[in-house]
Amino acid sequence: MAARRHSETVGIILAGGRGERAKPITLKSADYIRSKALIPFVGKRLVEWVVEACRDQGIRRFFVVAHGLENRNQIKLLLGHGEHHGVEVRYSRSRLDRYNVGSAGATLHNLEQWDLQGQALVLPVDSLFDFDLAAMRATHDAYDALVTVAAVARTGAEIAGKYGVMRTDARGLVTGFVEKPPLAGLRELFPQTAADERATLPTNAGMYLVDCRRLRLLAREPGLFRQSHQRLDWGGDLLPWLAGQGHPVATHAIGRLGDLGNVPDYLHTLRLVLDGAYEHMNRLMARPGPAGAHGWIHESSLQTKDDLTGTTLAQKIEEGSVRIGPGVRIGHEVEIGPGVRLEYTDVGDGAEIREGSTLVNSAVGESAVIGAHADVLDSYVGPMAVVHSERGRPARLECHTAIGDGAVLRPGSRFRGITVYPRLRVPTLTGVPAATELKNADDVLRWV
Incomplete structure (x- = not known):
């Protein structure tokens, strides 16, 4: 058993962040933060997808x-000790929390606490990775690396101000890091990006294969x-220190990285997943039977009748009164009225989509309600939220609008890039500037 455990790869999930950038997705109420690990994503919580993707590649x-307290308890209530996922899950000691002030510091303290000796895959819980662990291990072993950094190739325009870039030598080992350079600085440091806008550079994906001992x-x-x-952070502190000291830090290109740390990135990643761009997610999200051509639609939703016509979703799809475009996932017991159009949209269990509504590039949480004739475009509507809408006063949400859990919007609302915190009751608003955050009743009254 000891020999096996020294040769296996274990998973270390960094799940202690507060999820500030992802609000309101990470809020259960205005003052109660949901762990990033519990962000809802295509029918499961994000940490469940992380565990299952790693489990399918041999991590047990x-x-x-x-x-x-809240972060630890929320995750433990969901994952337990891994029984339902066919894995073993352990948790960091609460007494180490005071030292977990940085992704790398937290990793180092817990490597010691758990007495890990072999290889570990360290990964955050606010991202979705498409990767081949066996190929990454082969790279790690070939370089006898201390750390192998998962890398994603990006153009200069994609990198500027957002991603860290790695410098490598002729052998392919990392010699230095440039943290989130502006476009001008990037072109000066890497002239090829100025000569060819399609040229790519390796960026740090935030996932690391490490030699624990x-x-x-x-x-x-x-x-x-x-x-x-x-x-001590991985990208800003530990990796530059290791490379500067001449320790072998290798890179390995992975297929994709999807950031779910803010609403625009969440919706962008969702679109790619629903479009089949993540191979591992394709395998984990097995398409159901007869509606597979349209997307992922649970059988219970196909048989659910709407209260206006009394016909099932299957009947409405067959007669053409509901149009299911590409990239649609519909969970359990969802009620969908006639005249609805869906495209690249995820609909959670128990949600209701009323007649005449259009949803494109959006996410609708469990038991949320989208009123009649609403337009929901490039937006997030959280669990139990209600978007009231009527034929004469349709609601319109667009441009990365995010509606928190249990919030209620009145008919005729026009929101463009607006954030609404959980459980707020918002009257009809139409002139709120983009990027406004409605956090409390006073914020709402300011625009009435």
């Missing part, structure tokens, strides 16, 4: 680095030890 033991030994070096007890 997971170590979750949590932080604080060697990394633990290095963590005892006095300078690194001190910093790990203050703040």
